[in-house]
Amino acid sequence: MIGKLLDRRYRIVKFLGSGSFGHTYLAIDTRRPGNPQCVIKHILPKQKEPKAIIAARRRFLREAQILEKLGKHDQIPMLLAYFESKQEFCLVEEFIPGHSLDSELVPGQPLSEDEVICLLQEVLEILVFVHGQQVIHRDVTPKNLIRRASDAKLVLIDFGAVKEITGEWSEGQSTRTIATGTPAYMPLEQFRGHPQFNSDIYALGAIAIQALTGVTAKELPKLKKSGGTPWRARAQVSQQLADIIDKMVHDDYTQRYQSAKEVLEDLRKIIATSEESQPPPTILYFPQTPPQLPGLGLQYWWYSELADSLLRRLAWIGVATVVSGGLFLAFQNQTYIKARELAERGARRALAGDHLGAIDDYTQALILSPNNAELYNNRGKARYALNDADGAVEDYSRAIQINPNNADAYENRCIAKQLLQRFEEALSDCTRTIQLQPERFTAYKNRCSVYFQLGAMERALADCSRAIELNPNDAGAYANRGMVLNTLKREREALADLTRALELMPKNAEFYKQRGTVYFRLGDYQNAIADFSQALQLNPNDAGAWSNRGSARYNLGQFQEAIADFTRALALVPDSEATYYNRGKALAHLGDKSRAKTDFQKAAQLCLDKGLTVCYNNSQFEIQKLQ
Structure with missing residues (x-):
């Protein structure tokens, strides 16, 4: 067949596989611009008697009509054409570039519960449409689910075994059919030739078990035993999802979910619960008016960050x-x-x-x-x-x-209002979040930030501590409490919290910078320099870390190195009055009065522009000393 031209249009280029009704080939359409690829399903009647051919033709036309209806769905291949040639029948379908779900289900590498929920939801939505057209697929397997390359959506293929339920079908009874499908994913009624709509649901449930456990298709029957659910012991899965899957794969189809819609409704309950418990965007560092470090009046920043x-x-x-x-x-x-x-x-x-x-x-x-x-x-x-x-x-x-009652929106608004310095309103929003979800640790962490900015340090400390009680492995809560303790001049406790934060998140540049500020306040400039240096390795564009390290070096008498650090900071943030002031101090110590005066003048102007009277007066005083 390779190279053969069918219907004077479709040239066969590759054999793809065979099924109970014939063969499948990859072809090109020689009449369309660019010769796009398509899939040819070559249906071979098993009997050549006239009556058998007439019956096969009738079945072929019916299946073509079914596929034409199904192809209107975005995640089902479109039927492009169908024709008969020499008492053989051909369906021409859209080719879907991509890879099968089978290639994603690697033995020994189970998928997460969230991934399986997304998989179930996407395929169930397709089945809702398919079953709504009165069609049973009968071969829902990982190989028949293609991850489309263009958008990563799953596409359900291979409707070669579809059977439209006609007027001959009545409730609880279907016409006996040939038992087609893939054994590992087939329920008993399908083996017996009586497939139901929820036979497809059984197959999808079996795929979910395979995905959660990381077993092969051959191992699936061993995990599905009557009267027990041994698959659960091999999966990291919540009871809610496991219960849904067990109902999907119940041996008795009358005890199984009766429609894909019912499964989706139960999945939505899990999703809703997950959304309520999912940590929302949080602030790890307090945005505030920068305080002064001892010694040089060096500024440092606590940044807000949206997770x-x-x-x-x-x-x-x-x-x-x-x-x-x-x-x-x-x-x-x-x-x-x-x-x-x-x-x-x-x-x-x-x-x-x-x-x-x-x-x-x-x-x-x-x-x-x-x-x-x-x-x-x-x-x-x-x-x-x-x-x-x-x-x-x-x-x-x-x-x-x-x-x-949208707790996420209240907490997010609390965060945004802090950036706008609308702290009282932010406090109200974070408090409302806690009222809606009293165990939501991120809400306490964010309200800790608000209290900090309002100067209510003890309340800030209480909220950060509550956040840690609710989630003892949250690095941000330890970092926030560390900075509250630092402000309360409880530096040793602050060091302990920031060290714990770094144990939990060792690649966080901000945590190193904050611990460096605590060492600075304790007069431990060597450790401060070490932490600021580590922060700069992780984030070389952090002006605050350059400026802070310059301040620590200044206090150790390393004036040239301090000037270099201040200069790097100013290249990143050229309107920092504190950094100009600090560099001016270092230049003055080296006797470079001209450059020192220029820096103090620049600092004075910036202070004046920003309405910082004390800062302006200090800069003017340094200028007078150089006269």
């Missing part, structure tokens, strides 16, 4: 609320499909750092789904990442208006 834990969950989980009545209506609603695609792309762009692109996608999705709180929440996070705190607050407020 991306929520962005890593694909936004379409939230977009599911677009369709009233549940996900099972999704593929009858093109608006929902488009909104979901936009939300997914927005999430991917945000993770890649393309926050402007993410905002554009979320905005378009909101046009299609204007009452979706999660879309507003995600767009707010993208705006915050671009330092558009006002825009972020606007989006979080809209999310709260839609869902007044």
